[in-house]
Amino acid sequence: MASNLALFTAAxxxxxxxxxxxVTLVIFLLGHVVGNPAQVMAPVDAKPEDIxxxxxxxxxxxxxxxxxxxxxxxxxxxxxGTSLWQDRPALTVVLxxxxxxxxxxxxxxxxxxxxxxxxxxxxGALPDSPLDRVANFVSVAALSVPxxxxxxxxxxxxxxxxxxxxxxxxxxxxxLILPVATLGLVHxxxxxxxxxxxxxxxxxxPYTMVARSKGLPxxxxxxKHVLRNTGVVIATTIGWEYVRMMGGAAFTIEVVxxxxxIGLLTIxxxxxxxxxxxxxxxxxxxxxxxxxxxxxDLLYGLFDTRLRAA
Amino acid sequence: MAPPLLxxxxxxxxxxTERGPLHAVDGISFSLAEGEALGVVGESGSxxxxxxxxxxxxxxxxxxxxxxxxxxxxxxxLLSMSDAGLRRVRGAQIGMIFQDPMTSLxxxxxxxxxxxxxxxxxxxxxxxxxxxxxxxLLDLVGIPDPRHxxxxxxxxxxxxxxxxxxxxxxxxxxxxxxxxxEPTTALDVTVQAQVLALLGRLRRELGMALMLITHDxxxxxxxxxxxxxxxxxxxxxxGTLRQVIERPNHPYTEAxxxxxxxxxxxxxxxxxxxxGQPPIVxxxxxxxxxAPRCTYANERCQQEDPPTFPLDVGHSSACWxxxxxxxxxxxxx
Amino acid sequence: MATLETxxxxxxxxxxxxxxxxxxxxxxxxxxxxxxxxxxxIAITGTLFxxxxxxxxxxxxxxxxxxxxxxRGFHWLGTDPLGRDLLSAILAGTRLSLFIxxxxxxVGMAIGVSxxxxxxYFGGWVDRVIMRLSEAQTAMPMFLVAIFFLIxxxxxxxxxxxxxxxxxxxxxxxxxxxxxxxxxDQSFIEAxxxxxxxxxxxxxxxxxxxxxxxxxVLAVIExxxxxxxxxGLSFLGVGIQPPDSTWGLLIARGRPYLAVAPWLAIxxxxxxxxxxxxxxxxxxxxxxxxxxxx
Numbered sequence: 001m002a003s004n005l006a007l008f009t010a011a012x013x014x015x016x017x018x019x020x021x022x023v024t025l026v027i028f029l030l031g032h033v034v035g036n037p038a039q040v041m042a043p044v045d046a047k048p049e050d051i052x053x054x055x056x057x058x059x060x061x062x063x064x065x066x067x068x069x070x071x072x073x074x075x076x077x078x079x080x081g082t083s084l085w086q087d088r089p090a091l092t093v094v095l096x097x098x099x100x101x102x103x104x105x106x107x108x109x110x111x112x113x114x115x116x117x118x119x120x121x122x123x124g125a126l127p128d129s130p131l132d133r134v135a136n137f138v139s140v141a142a143l144s145v146p147x148x149x150x151x152x153x154x155x156x157x158x159x160x161x162x163x164x165x166x167x168x169x170x171x172x173x174x175x176l177i178l179p180v181a182t183l184g185l186v187h188x189x190x191x192x193x194x195x196x197x198x199x200x201x202x203x204x205x206p207y208t209m210v211a212r213s214k215g216l217p218x219x220x221x222x223x224k225h226v227l228r229n230t231g232v233v234i235a236t237t238i239g240w241e242y243v244r245m246m247g248g249a250a251f252t253i254e255v256v257x258x259x260x261x262i263g264l265l266t267i268x269x270x271x272x273x274x275x276x277x278x279x280x281x282x283x284x285x286x287x288x289x290x291x292x293x294x295x296x297d298l299l300y301g302l303f304d305t306r307l308r309a310a
Numbered sequence: 311m312a313p314p315l316l317x318x319x320x321x322x323x324x325x326x327t328e329r330g331p332l333h334a335v336d337g338i339s340f341s342l343a344e345g346e347a348l349g350v351v352g353e354s355g356s357x358x359x360x361x362x363x364x365x366x367x368x369x370x371x372x373x374x375x376x377x378x379x380x381x382x383x384x385x386x387x388l389l390s391m392s393d394a395g396l397r398r399v400r401g402a403q404i405g406m407i408f409q410d411p412m413t414s415l416x417x418x419x420x421x422x423x424x425x426x427x428x429x430x431x432x433x434x435x436x437x438x439x440x441x442x443x444x445x446x447l448l449d450l451v452g453i454p455d456p457r458h459x460x461x462x463x464x465x466x467x468x469x470x471x472x473x474x475x476x477x478x479x480x481x482x483x484x485x486x487x488x489x490x491x492e493p494t495t496a497l498d499v500t501v502q503a504q505v506l507a508l509l510g511r512l513r514r515e516l517g518m519a520l521m522l523i524t525h526d527x528x529x530x531x532x533x534x535x536x537x538x539x540x541x542x543x544x545x546x547x548x549g550t551l552r553q554v555i556e557r558p559n560h561p562y563t564e565a566x567x568x569x570x571x572x573x574x575x576x577x578x579x580x581x582x583x584x585x586g587q588p589p590i591v592x593x594x595x596x597x598x599x600x601a602p603r604c605t606y607a608n609e610r611c612q613q614e615d616p617p618t619f620p621l622d623v624g625h626s627s628a629c630w631x632x633x634x635x636x637x638x639x640x641x642x643x
Numbered sequence: 644m645a646t647l648e649t650x651x652x653x654x655x656x657x658x659x660x661x662x663x664x665x666x667x668x669x670x671x672x673x674x675x676x677x678x679x680x681x682x683x684x685i686a687i688t689g690t691l692f693x694x695x696x697x698x699x700x701x702x703x704x705x706x707x708x709x710x711x712x713x714x715r716g717f718h719w720l721g722t723d724p725l726g727r728d729l730l731s732a733i734l735a736g737t738r739l740s741l742f743i744x745x746x747x748x749x750v751g752m753a754i755g756v757s758x759x760x761x762x763x764y765f766g767g768w769v770d771r772v773i774m775r776l777s778e779a780q781t782a783m784p785m786f787l788v789a790i791f792f793l794i795x796x797x798x799x800x801x802x803x804x805x806x807x808x809x810x811x812x813x814x815x816x817x818x819x820x821x822x823x824x825x826x827x828d829q830s831f832i833e834a835x836x837x838x839x840x841x842x843x844x845x846x847x848x849x850x851x852x853x854x855x856x857x858x859x860v861l862a863v864i865e866x867x868x869x870x871x872x873x874x875g876l877s878f879l880g881v882g883i884q885p886p887d888s889t890w891g892l893l894i895a896r897g898r899p900y901l902a903v904a905p906w907l908a909i910x911x912x913x914x915x916x917x918x919x920x921x922x923x924x925x926x927x928x929x930x931x932x933x934x935x936x937x
Contacts, residue, residue: 248786
C-alpha cells in the first residue's frame with residue numbers, strides 16, 4: 001500500500017517535471033525561435049539593421065543549440081536575465097510579485113469554496129426550490145460573463161457609485177474585497193454546480209432515507225451524513241478550480257484591479273518591452289500552476305487510495 | 311380491550327405524474343395491537359412499501375405525494391403531525407428497517423456512530439454512554455466482539471451482519487413498533503432464518519409490535535400473528551395467520567401461497583410465477599384490479615369493484631366469489 | 644423483484660413539473676435562440692443596421708450617457724470620448740467577435756475530433772502520443788502561454804486564430820476518443836472492416852456521424868468559452884488591435900472612463916455576456932431534453 005503511494009507520487013512528480021520542461025521549451029521556441037526577443041525589446045520604429053545589431057548585442061545570433069543550452073543552464077542557475085526596466089535580476093522582480101498573486105488567489109479560492117459548497121449543498125437538498133432555481137441561473141450566468149467585465153461592473157457599483165471600497169491597487173485589506181468577490185463568484189459557480197449535483201445524487205441514495213427514519217432532522221442528514229460522502233469530491237473540485245483560476249482568470253483580474261501580482265507584472269513588462277521579465281513571469285507563473293496541479297493530483301491520489309482501502 | 315397501538319383509516323397516497331395521479335395506496339384501513347406481529351404481503355408494486363413510507367412520511371426530495379386519511383399511533387395522527395413531532399416518533403417510538411443492507415448504512419460513518427447518534431438525539435445520552443449502549447445493542451443482535459467493532463465502517467460486515475446492525479439502530483430506543491420492509495429479501499436463506507429468529511426474540515424481550523412487509527408467505531408464516539394481503543394499492547384479504555394460510559379466500563392470496571415451495575410437493579415441480587404484472591393504477595380504474603390476472607374472473611369482476619366480505623371473525627376478503635369459496639377450499643399445512 | 648420499493652424507482656412517468664417553471668424554460672429557449680439569430684444577422688450584415696458610422700467622431704457630443712440626444716440624433720447607448728456612437732461601435736464589433744469565436748472553435752474542433760478519432764480507433768502509440776500531448780497541454784497554463792505567444796509574435800487576427808484553437812482542441816479530442824473507443828468494438832464497425840473499407844472511410848462515414856451530436860453540443864459551449872478568451876486577450880491588449888474591433892477591445896477602450904462613463908465598458912461586456920449566456924442556456928436545455936429522451 002505504501003509502496004503504491006510512493007510509486008504514484010513518483011509518477012506524478014515525473015509528469016510535473018516533464019510538463020515544466022515542456023513549458024520552458026515552448027516558451028523558448030515561441031520567444032527565441034519563432035519570435036525575436038530583440039524585436040520585442042527594440043523601439044517600435046527601429047529599422048531592421050538596428051534590431052539585428054541589438055540581437056548581436058544580446059548574443060541572439062549564436063547558433064540555436066548553444067542558445068538552448070545557455071537558456072536552460074540559466075534557468076537552472078536561477079538566472080533569468082536582467083530586467084531592462086528595473087535593472088535588477090528578472091527573477092527577483094517576478095518573485096516579488098508572486099506573494100500578491102498567491103494571496104489574491106487563495107482568498108478567492110476560500111470564498112469560491114465556501115459559496116459553492118454551502119449553496120450547492122442547499123440546492124442539491126432542495127431541488128426545484130426557489131433557492132435552487134435562482135442559484136442555478138446565477139451560476140450559469142456567472143460562468144457566461146467575462147470575469148474581467150464582472151470585475152469592472154463590481155467596481156462601478158461598489159467603488160464608484162457607492163464608494164464602499166477602493167477601486168484598485170493594494171492599499172489595504174479592503175482592496176481585497178472586490179477582486180476576491182469577483183474570483184469567488186466566477187469560480188464558486190462551478191463548484192456550486194458540481195456540489196449540487198453530487199449532493200442531489202447522494203440524497204437519492206437509501207441511506208439518507210434511513211437517516212431520516214431515525215428521526216434525525218434534515219440539517220443533520222445533509223451536513224453530517226451526506227457531507228461525509230461528498231466531502232472528497234468537493235475538496236478535489238475546489239483544488240482543480242484553483243488550478244483553473246491560476247491558469248488564466250487570476251491574471252486578468254489582477255490587471256482589472258491593478259493588483260500588484262504576476263499577471264499585472266506580465267502585462268506591464270510587455271508594455272515596457274522588457275523581455276527578460278516577461279519571459280521570467282510566464283515561466284514562474286507556469287511553474288506555479290504546474291506545482292499546484294501536482295499538489296492537487298497528489299492529494300486526490302491520497303484520498304483515493306484511502307477510499308480504496310476502505 | 312386496549313386501544314390499538316396503530317389505527318389506520320382510509321389511507322391514500324397519490325403521486326402526481328405526467329399521465330395522471332398514481333394511486334399507490336388507495337384507501338386502506340387496518341389496525342395493529344400492542345406487541346402484535348402483522349404481515350403485509352404482496353408483490354412489488356402492490357403498495358405495501360409505500361404504506362410504510364407514508365406512515366413515517368419518508369419520501370425523498372423528488373417525490374411529493376398527496377396523502378390523506380388517518381394513522382393514529384399512540385394517540386397522535388402521524389399524517390397530520392408537525393415535522394418536529396414526527397421526528398420525535400421516528401427512531402424512538404417507531405423504528406424501521408429496510409430491504410437492502412448494503413445501501414442502507416452510510417458507507418462513510420462508523421457503525422457505532424450510526425447507532426449512537428440515535429441515542430444521543432432521542433435519549434439525550436452523552437457520547438460515552440451512547441457508545442456503551444451501542445456496544446450492548448450490537449451484542450443483543452448478535453454481532454461478535456461488539457466493543458472493538460464500534461469504529462468499523464459498514465464495508466467490513468457481511469450482508470447479514472449489516473442487517474443486524476440496522477436492527478440494532480432501529481430498536482436502540484426500544485420503540486413500540488418496528489416496521490420491517492422486506493428485511494430478508496436480500497439475504498441468503500440461512501441468514502434469513504437467523505434474522506427472523508432475532509426479530510422474534512427481540513419482539514418478545516421488548517414487547518414490540520411488528521409490521522412485516524414482504525412478498526414471501528414463507529417469511530410471514532415464520533414471524534407473524536396476522537396477515538393482510540395487498541394488491542393494486544388495496545387490501546384484498548386479511549385474517550389471522552392460520553385463517554389466511556389454511557383457508558385462503560382471495561384468488562391472489564391463493565396464487566401467492568402457491569409460490570412458496572413446499573416439502574411435500576412432487577420433486578421437480580416448479581412454482582409458477584403469477585402471469586402478468588401488478589397494475590400501476592393511474593387515474594380511475596374499473597372493476598376488480600386483480601381481474602386481468604385472475605383465473606376465476608367473470609364479467610362482473612371486470613365491471614364492478616368487489617367490496618370486502620366478512621368470512622369469519624377477523625377474516626375478510628374482497629372478492630365476488632368470497633362466500634362461495636369460503637369454506638370449500640382447504641390448503642394443507 | 645428484489646428492489647427497494649420506493650416511489651422513486653417505481654414511478655417511471657416523470658413527476659409533473661411545476662407548470663410555470665416548465666413554461667418559462669420552454670419560452671426562454673426561443674428568447675435565447677432569437678438573440679443568437681439577431682447577433683448572427685448583425686455579424687453578417689455588418690454595419691448595415693448601425694444608426695451611425697462607428698468611426699465618425701463628434702467631439703462636441705462626447706461622453707454622453709445612454710438614451711441621450713445630440714445634434715446628430717438619438718444615442719441609445721451613449722457616446723465615447725470622441726463622440727462616436729457606442730451602439731454602432733458595439734454592432735460593428737459583433738462581426739469579428741463572432742467570427743473569431745466560431746472560426747477558432749471550428750479549427751479546434753477539426754483538430755480535436757481528428758486526433759480523438761485517430762487516438763480512439765488506432766490505439767497504440769498514436770493514442771499515447773495524442774493523449775500525452777493533450778494532458779501536457781491541459782496541465783500547462785495555456786492562457787499565459789497564449790499571452791506570451793501574442794506578445795512575442797505580435798497581436799493579430801491571424802495569430803489569434805492560431806492560438807485560440809490550441810486552447811480548445813483537447814476538450815474535443817478527449818470526448819471523441821472516448822466515444823470512438825466505445826463505438827469501435829461494436830459489430831457494425833467489424834462488419835465494415837470485414838467488408839474491406841479503409842480506416843479513413845470507416846472513421847468518416849461510421850464513427851463521425853455517431854459522435855456528431857455530442858460534438859455539436861460541445862462546440863456550442865466552446866464557442867462561448869473561446870469568445871470569452873478572445874475578449875480577455877483583447878482586453879489585456881494582446882489580442883485584436885485597432886482599427887479592428889471586438890467587444891473585448893471595446894471594454895478595454897472604455898475602462899479608463901469607468902468613473903465618469905461606465906456604460907462605455909459595461910455595455911459591450913453586456914452584449915458579450917448575453918451572447919455567451921444564450922449559447923450556454925441553449926446547450927444546457929438541449930442536453931436536458933435529449934438526455935432524458937435518450
